[in-house]
Amino acid sequence: MPELPEVECLVRGLRQQVVGWHTQRVEFRRTDLREPLATAAIRAALCGHRLETIARRGKYLLLSRRDGQGVIAHLGMTGNLILSAQSEPLSKHTHVIFHLTRGRQQRALQFIDPRRFGRLAPLVAQTQHPWLQALGVEPLSHSGLARYLWQASRGRRVAIKNFLMNANIVVGIGNIYASESLHAACLHPCTAAGQLAYRDYQRLTRAIKKILRQAIAAGGTSWRDYRDVSGKPGYFALKLAVYGKQDQPCPRCQTPLSASKIGGRSTFFCSGCTKILPSH
């Protein structure tokens, strides 16, 4: 489910709802996620402490106390964090429950992940966590993104779509927003990243920022199973131009949209108003 906008919406929801709460206890129902959970260290990082900071880096969520210790989570393809009353029934795929208190109030923050591609680990110091070490730049806050991408892509023959989805270059752009951004910038997803000119990256960068911001403002994309922190769906799916819309008319030129696999992932584009640049 989650690309940058979904994680950002989750972070904003959590900031409002759990900052200032104390972790009373952490309950593990399954520990065999992508990596086995370090249960003792996760408990030690949170239990008895006040949640002070909720942050995002790429698609990673960081929940930490005042001294910076806490947990880092990645939601994989199907993960989510849902806040519920202590008494509400649990999902079949709730693997971890953070029992939170504030005074006499109680809440449960559930880590849910049917496919178990997600990750959860103790966080000692944010700047040193191995999962964050190789991450590329943040697309929304990097002011020279076009120049950075243009420079990073020189000599690269990989398809621009895969280049954009490489989190070591730029974080947060997943399969949906890669297709959407490229279409908005009139670029064909198969074009070699190194073939694009600086002006192409300027157009692409504007499209990426605009689409990510719109998606955040709309509450994230509700494709299949995305839910916000209180369990409500996002609404951006209504605004997608190409993703999942094979054979429907291109909103720009009316050509029926195409679908294909690029790097093993479903890709949607318009063969009418985007062209692969000839390589030379």
Add this chain to the structure above:
DNA sequence: ACACGATCCTGACTGC
């Protein structure tokens, strides 16, 4: 260094 395919896992959906 780079490009690419396989892989982790469950659920939803399609077609027979």
Add this chain to the structure above:
DNA sequence: TGCAGTCAGGATCGTG
């Protein structure tokens, strides 16, 4: 209704 096959929003690892 049941069953097999296919596909899914991510990231890592091994291979060439």
